[in-house]
Amino acid sequence: MGFHQISVRVNGNDEIITVASNLTLLRMLRETLSLTGTKNGCAAGECGACTVLLNGEPVNSCMVLAVEVDGQEVITIEGLAKDGQLDIVQKTIIEKGAVQCGFCTPGMLISARALLNRNPHPTEEQVVEALVGNLCRCTGYSRIIESVQAAAERS
Amino acid sequence: MTTADHKTETMHPVGKSVQRLDVLEKVTGAAQYTDDVPFGNSLLYGRVKRSPVAHGIIKRIDYSKAKALPGVKVIVTGDDFPNLVGLYLKDKLIFARDRVRFVGEAIAAVAATSEEIAEKAIDLIEVDIDPLPAVFDAEFGATKDAPLIHPDLANYECPNFIFPVPGTNIANHFKIRKGNAEEAFKKCTSIVEKKFRIPHVQHVPIEPHIAVAQVEPDGDVTVWAASQSPFSQRSSFAKALGVSESKIRVIAGYVGGGFGCKAGVTMENVAVALASKAGGRPVKVRLTREEEFFTNFVRQGLIINLKIGCDAEGNLLAMENTQYWDGGASTEYGVNITRAGGYNSSGPFDIPNITTNALCVYTNHPIGGAYRGFGMSELHAGIIQCMDILAEKIGMDKVAFLKRNAIQGGDFNVTGMKMHPVGLQECIDTVAKELNFGKKEPTSAPNKKRGKGIGIVWKAPSMPPNAGSSAEVRLNEDGSVTVSVGGQEIGQGTFTVMAQIAAEALGVAYEMVKIEGPVDTRYSPYEWQTVASRLTWSMGNAVRRAAEDARKNILEMVGEAWGENPSNLDIKGGYVVSLKSEESISLKNIVVYGIPRPGDQGWIGGPVLGRGTFMPSYVTNLDKETGQGARAVVHYTTGCQGIDLEIDTETGKIEVIKAVSVFDVGKAINPDLVKAQIEGGFIQGMSSAIFEEMKLVDGVMKNPSFVDYRIATTADLPKENIALFVETAQDDGPWGARGIGEHPMTPTIGVLANAIYDAIGVRVSNPPLSAEKIYLAMLEAGKIS
C-alpha cells in the first residue's frame, strides 16, 4: 500500500507527515496528530461527530482521505478558541446548558461556527439545516439550536 | 479559560441551576473519552469473528491461516474462556463454544498490530456451523414446541429473585396474583382487551462501545472502558478470568452516552480476553457503528396482552397482564427487566385485582439489556393506550379517568407495598392545563388532522435490594473540596449534582468542589452501577453523608481549639463561625494542617476526610407465587406527559406541535439539569416511537447503520418541548430528591398513539408509529382514499 508525504496546516501549525493511502483525515487527526477532540461516531459520514473545517468549510473528516488534504488548512475543535478566549458559540452552548455527554459537541460546534461564518444571522430553520448532519442522542437539540441563535445575536 | 468574567460563588447550591462541572472540557475537545487515551506504539487492535448464523452447532473453528498472517499477535476462542458470566443469570460466554445463538455472537477474536490486519485475520478464520431451528418470536419461544436454546438452564447460577423454568426457553417467570382478577372482571361494566407488539430498538449512543485492556507486570489486569458500571464490570471480568476482584482494575473516563447499553458487560470482555494473552501489550477493541447496532445489548422486543376492566363510575377493578419479553440469546440482564415488567405491571394505577405473568424468553435475537426506562417504555406503551380506550368506552373525560385511578400515597400497590406520597395528581393537572387538554385546536392546513394525547407512568429503580453507594470527601489546603465517587458522568450531570450536594452539606461554595475522575476501581469508592436513575438519590445520600462527616470533623477540631461545643459552630461560605462568639476562621490550611493549640501546646486536627455510604436496608423479596411482599422497591418516580400533534393525511407524517412532560422529582437539586433530562428524554422517546425499529429478519438486522436506522435530528423537533416538575419529597432522598434520568421517555409511545388516535380516529398502536403505518391505517379504515 502506498504512503504519501503531505504538508498540512492544522489549527495554525504546519505539519509534514507521512500518511498511508487509506488513512482518513479523522484518523490522521486523532492518531497521527493526537488531536482527539474530533470524535469517531460512525466512520461513515452519518453522525457528524468528526466534523472539522477544511479550508473553512465543514466536512465529515471520516469521509476525506488524509492524502487529499495535502497543502490545505484544517481547523479542529482544539483550534476553535483563540488566544485563550472561547469562541462565542462555545460560550453560548455552555450558557444554554446544551452539553450533556459531550460526544457530539465538538462536531456541533464546528458546524455551528461554519454556519455563522457563512451566514452571521441565520434563521432558526437555517440553524436546523446546518446542524441536521450532527446527531445528538442526549440533549434533544433545542438548547443547541438556541445557543447558535444566541451566538448570532451577540456577534 | 472561563466563560464567567468574574468569579462566581454559589452558596447553598442545592436547588440552583449551577453550570455543569464538566462543560469547559467538553466544549474545547479536552474531555477524555476512552478512545482518546494514548497507549503508544505497543497498542494492539482487536477485532471479533462473529456468527453469521442465528442458531447452530459449531462444527469446526480453524484459525491457522489467521495465525500465520504477519502482525497477528493473539487469537482467542471459547475454549480459552469456559466460564459463564452474567449480571443476574449467569448464562453467557465471552465466545460461543459449542453453539451459537444469535447473528453477531462472538466466536473468536484477534489482536494484531493494526486494525486492518486484525480485520484481515478475522476473514481468514474458518468456521463451520450446522444450523439449528431457531426462535424469533417470544410468544412461540415460550411454548413447548419451541426448540430449546439453553438446554442447561437448570444448571445456571442466578439470584433467588429470578425464577427460570428449566426444560423451556423461559429464563424468568415473574407472577403477580393480587386479589382475584377473574372474579373482578365479572363486576366490570367495561373491559378492554388488546395485544401490543413493541419492536427491538437500539440505544444509539453517539460514542460506540470501546474497551482497552492490559496485563500489568504483576499479572493484574487494567481495563479502560466506556462504562456505566466500572465496579460490576470488575466483578464480571474477575469471574471470566477466574480471579478475584482485586486483580482487576477498571478505569472509566467520560462516557459518550450510555442509556443503559454501557451497563453490565458486553464487548469489554473481548478486550480482557485478548489482553490476557498479549504478553503485557494493551489491546483496544472498538465496535464499528454497525456492530454497535447488531451485536450490542438491545432493548428487548415485547409482546404484551392486556385486559383491563372498570366499573360504570370509571374505577379500575381488574387487570390481566401477560408479557413475553424477547430476551434474546442470553438473558443475563433481561431477566431483571422482566421482573421489573412484573412488579410494575399495573402502571401507576390503583387496581385491586391483578394477575400478571411476565416471561423472559430466550430467542435467537441479539441480547437484551438495560435501556433508559428498563422495560417501562414498552410496558406503558400498552397500558397508556388501554386506559385511553377504556375512558372513551365509558364516556369519561380522559383526564378525570386518570386522576380517579392514579396511584396515591397510602395505596397498597400491585406488589402490596404501601405507596409513599406522590405528586401524580399535580403532574396530571399541570399537563392538562399546559396543553389545554380536551380542547380541539384548529389545523394548520386542510390536509392536516390535529389531536392530543395524555398518559401517566411510574418507574422504580430496578436493582438488587442491596445496591450500595459510597463516597469520600477530602479537603485541600486552599479550602477546596475533592469528592470521590464511583458513579459515572454519562452526560446526565451527576458530577455536577454531587458537587452541589457536597457543597451544600459542607457549607462551602459550589465552585470550591471538584469531582475526582476518571472513576478508577482501584481508588474510587464502590458504586453498584450508574443505572436505574438511582445516583442522585443513592450516591447523593453517600456524598451528603461523607460531606457531613467531614463537616463534623472540622467542627470538632475548631470546637476543641476554641473550647466551644461543636453544636454551636457552623460552616458558612468556607468559614467556620461560632454562633455564640461570632468568631470565624477560614477553612484554608486548617483542613490539612490543623489548628495550633493556644500557648504553643501542640496541634489539633489534621487533614480532613469524610466518608459516607448508603445502601437501602428495607427492600424485601417477593413471594414467588403471588409477587406480594412488604416493599418491593425503594420508591417510585411518577409523571405525566401530553402531546399535541398534527398529521399530514397525504403522507401520514406526524408533526408534534407541543409536548409537555411533568414529573415528580422529589426535589430538583439542579432544576436546569432536571429539565435537560426531561427535554432530551422526550426527544429520545419520540425518536424511538416514531422512527426506530431494528429490522430483524431471521435474526439478521437489515438496517445496522444511521442511514437505515434513523434517529431524530434537529429537523424533527416539536415546536415546543416543555419540561416541568413537581416536588413531593422522598423521605430518604437527599433534600427529598429521587431520580429522573430514565422516566421522560417512558410515556411517549403510548401518549403519541393516543394523540394519533385523537387526530385521525384510527388506532395505530404498535411502534414505530411511522408515517407509512399511519397512512396505511387511515387508508384501511377508509379515512382517506
Added chain:
Amino acid sequence: MTSAHPGLPEFDYVKPSDLSEASQFLALHVSDARPFSGGTDTFVRMRDGFFNPKYLVDVKNLEGTRILKFDASEGLTIGSAIPMNQVVAFSEAAAYYPLLVDAAKSVASYQLRSRATIIGNICNASPAGDTIGACLAYDGVLNVHGLDGHKKLPLKDFFTGPGKNLLKPGDIVLSITLPVPPKGHAGQYFKLGRNRLSDLSIVGVSALGYKDPSTKSGFTFRLAIASVAPVPFIPTLAEEILSTEPLNPDTINRAAQAAMDAVTPIDDVRGSAQYRKYMVRNLVKRAVNELQHKLTA
C-alpha cells in the same frame, strides 16, 4: 453477513496528472481501479465490502473537472470536482436552475455536501440519487473523457440498472452541461424521507414546469421520480396528460394516478412498495399543484 470495515480497507491512492494518463490507468486496471470525486459513495461501499479497488483514482485535479460556469447560450456546466454546496451557492444556479439547487440541498447534510458531487451522484446511479431527476428534467448531457478522447452522453440514456450506467472502462465524467431552461419555469424537489430532512428518499419527485403555448393545456411539466424503479423514473404518461388536457384538479388527479400506476417500487428498509406507490400519487399531485400555483401567481 459482512460486517463493515472499521476504517477503510487498504488501497493505493493514485492522482493522475492528465486525462489520457487517467483514462489509460483506469482502462488498464478495469477491475482494480475506480475513479472517485467526493468519495462519499465510494468510501461507504469500500467499508461495506461492495467495492474492493486496489487503486482509488482521484480525478478531481484533471482538466475540465473544476469548471462551474453559466453561459447564456450553452447553459450551466458543473465539473465533477465541484461539491454540491458550491453549486447551491452559485448564484446563477439558484437563479436559473431552482430545481437542481432544491434537490442538491436535500442531500444528506451540509458537511457531506461539502464533499459530495453531482457527478458522483449521477455515476453512482442509485435509484435514490436526489439530484439525478433535476439533471434529467433539465436535459443534462455528460461530458466524458475515455480511451478514445472526449465524448458526450445524454443523461436520459445513461442509466441501465441500479448502480449501472453506460460508462466504459477508462471513462471519466468531466462535467455535466444543463442547457438553458425554458424562461420563467418553476421547479421544485418534493422529497419524502422518514426524517423531515437529511434522510434518503422514500419517494422523491423532481418537478419542473413552464408555460407552453404549443401544448393544449398551455403548460409543459417534466417529472422524474426517485426510489420507485431500478433507475430514476420518468412518468411519461403523466407528463402527457398534463400537457394535452386542460389543467384542472381532475386532470392533475389522473396524471398523479398514471404516475402511481407506472412505477414499480420495491419494499426496503425505508418503505414498502405499497406506501411508495401512494406517495408517488400524492407527491406528484402536490408538485403539480405547487408549480401551477407558482406559474400562475
